[in-house]
Amino acid sequence: MxxxxxxxxxxxxxxxxxxxxxxxxxxxxxxxxxxxxxxxxxxxxxxxxxxxxxxxxxxxxxxxxxxxxxxxxxxxxxxxxxxxxxxxxxxxxxxxxxxxxxxxxxxxxxxxxxxxxxxxxxxxxxxxxxxxxxxxxxxxxxxxxxxxxxxxxxxxxxxxxxxxxxxxxxxxxxxxxxxxxAAADEFRIVLKGKGGHGALPHQCKDPVVAAAQLILALQTIVSRKIDPLQNAVLSVGKIQSGSAFNIIPEYATIEGTTRSLDETVRQTIKQEIQRITHGLAIANDVDFEIEHKEGTAxxxxxxxxxxxxxxxxxxxxxxxxxxxxxxxxxxxxxxxxxxxxxxxxxxxxxxxxxxxxxxxxxxxxxxxxxxxxxxxxxxxxxxxxxxxxxxxxxxxxxx
Missing domain, CATH: 3.40.630.10 (Zn peptidases)
Incomplete structure (x- = not known):
């Protein structure tokens, strides 16, 4: 009372x-x-x-x-x-x-x-x-x-x-x-390609296509790499690329957050982001940079x-x-x-x-x-x- x-x-x-x-x-x-x-x-x-x-x-x-x-x-x-x-x-x-x-x-x-x-x-x-x-x-x-x-x-x-x-x-x-x-962390991935005319994609290295594939692939971290009895979230909240509808850009940027209730899970997510991004960058012939920011514990x-x-x-x-x-x-x-x-x-x-x-x-x-x-x-x-x-x-x- x-x-x-x-x-x-x-x-x-x-x-x-x-x-x-x-x-x-x-x-x-x-x-x-x-x-x-x-x-x-x-x-x-x-x-x-x-x-x-x-x-x-x-x-x-x-x-x-x-x-x-x-x-x-x-x-x-x-x-x-x-x-x-x-x-x-x-x-x-x-x-x-x-x-x-x-x-x-x-x-x-x-x-x-x-x-x-x-x-x-x-x-x-x-x-x-x-x-x-x-x-x-x-x-x-x-x-x-x-x-x-x-x-x-x-x-x-x-x-x-x-x-x-x-x-x-x-x-x-x-x-x-x-x-x-949860531990609440941030990630930022920059994909660097080779820009050019949208009508001539074979002359370019398209970071937008790579980004689209990467966003979907990142969702497999929680669904396929984390024990389903554990708690984890990976959400992409921001995508930025390009300046016009008919130009393949040089860069595409993806930003998101990851959440976890266990330190091992937290590190697994970080490692898997690196591994998947590396593989898709090779498959799409683009370069990449990843920035991780650890947030709250x-x-x-x-x-x-x-x-x-x-x-x-x-x-x-x-x-x-x-x-x-x-x-x-x-x-x-x-x-x-x-x-x-x-x-x-x-x-x-x-x-x-x-x-x-x-x-x-x-x-x-x-x-x-x-x-x-x-x-x-x-x-x-x-x-x-x-x-x-x-x-x-x-x-x-x-x-």
Whole structure:
């Protein structure tokens, strides 16, 4: 259930979320957002650090020594024109919070406020990490924050993060131990041929024909080279070539993404792209170049901590409303934090189909049921209190 102390701040929580929603910013250019977050944390009396350009970290030190828990929220919006007709509609042309990060930021700020009132009870520390540039990867904001020491001084023992999720109804919490979100990589293939007149193809080396064959051949990687019990995606999203209908061009470019939940699968896909491209280039008498960009890592939730979060969620929303969700092939750079320290990234349902609040993430009509903000805030608070209140920060035997 939602505690009275969280419920008593509902008006402020909604106002915070709507303010961030009206003034969205993208990437690392979160100057207004970061300043507001910094001022809020400073007004609470927390130690505040800035890093990764517009990242903000607030540190709450408990009255006794113990573990350090990191709670993370991403703050950035998307380059998207909002089409919702609501009083808090985005005031920035072509920029919108269409993924819930405004809510993530508001929830973590309010959790910091509530937990500050419990400072004397805490045996350990809490790091409130507000991250820029989750949407724009690479480079993303997690790795620069790690490189600048966000996990040190004091050293983080456990990390937790929330994503508001419109595939779940408000009132539900989604969990998945183990691999939950995919490694999301990019590839770019340039095929170089010999251009000429479209009426004289025998005098040319056509990269367009090679590209057409290659796009189809690449689909056999998932269907024929990956164990069907494994998860993998290869999607070509961009093809670019030519300047006129009757000219065979010199170049054709293919760009796409690959997704996987296993590092071996990830490397197999990369190797097969190279092998197939090489073979088709020889068959079509064209040259090629391949560029691979590794994106987010596989997001892996710690098994024991997942059970712990399940127990917390049971208390907050009731056992029947805690859902073990399937993995998603979306990427999330929270994965880099969880590579370094054990933790859990979980979902808080934010849809309300009866109210028509059910649009998918990254839609210009995306919105959330703001009651989900109370649940997310309560989850943050309860996780910290259960780990750091009058104990050493270790998981109990029951968990």
């Amino acid at each position: 939602i505690s009275h102390e969280v419920l008593s701040h509902k008006k402020e929580l909604v106002e915070l979320r709507r303010d961030f929603h009206m003034y969205p910013e993208v990437g690392f250019e979160l100057h207004r957002t970061a300043q507001k977050v910094q001022e809020y944390l400073e007004n609470l009396g927390l130690e505040v650090k800035r890093m990764a350009k517009t990242g903000v970290v607030g540190i709450l030190r408990g009255s006794k020594a113990g573990k350090t828990i990191m709670l993370r929220a991403d703050m950035d919006a998307l380059n998207l024109q909002e089409l919702n007709d609501v009083p808090y509609r985005s005031k920035a042309d072509g920029v919108m919070h269409a993924c819930g990060h405004d809510g993530h930021t508001a929830m973590l700020l309010l959790a910091a406020k509530v937990l500050k009132d419990h400072q004397s009870e805490l045996c350990g520390n809490v790091k409130f990490v507000f991250q820029p540039s989750e949407e724009k990867f690479p480079p993303g904001g997690a790795l620069p924050m790690i490189e600048e020491g966000v996990l040190e001084d004091p050293r983080v023992d456990y990390a937790f993060g929330i994503h508001l999720w419109n595939s779940l109804e408000c009132g539900k919490v989604g969990l998945r131990p183990g691999a939950m979100m 596989v997001l892996h939730n710690d098994e024991a901590l997942s059970q712990f979060v399940f127990e917390v969620a049971k208390d907050v929303v009731g056992e029947k409303n805690v859902i073990f969700v399937p993995p998603t092939m979306g990427g999330e750079d929270m994965s880099f934090f969880l590579q370094k320290v054990p933790g859990v990234f979980y979902l808080v349902g934010s849809a309300n189909t009866e109210k028509g609040i059910d649009k998918p993430h990254h839609s210009p009509y995306f919105d959330i049921d703001e009651n989900s903000l109370l649940i997310g805030t309560q989850m943050h608070v309860e996780i910290v209190l259960k780990l750091l209140r009058e104990q050493d920060g270790s998981l109990s035997k029951d968990n």
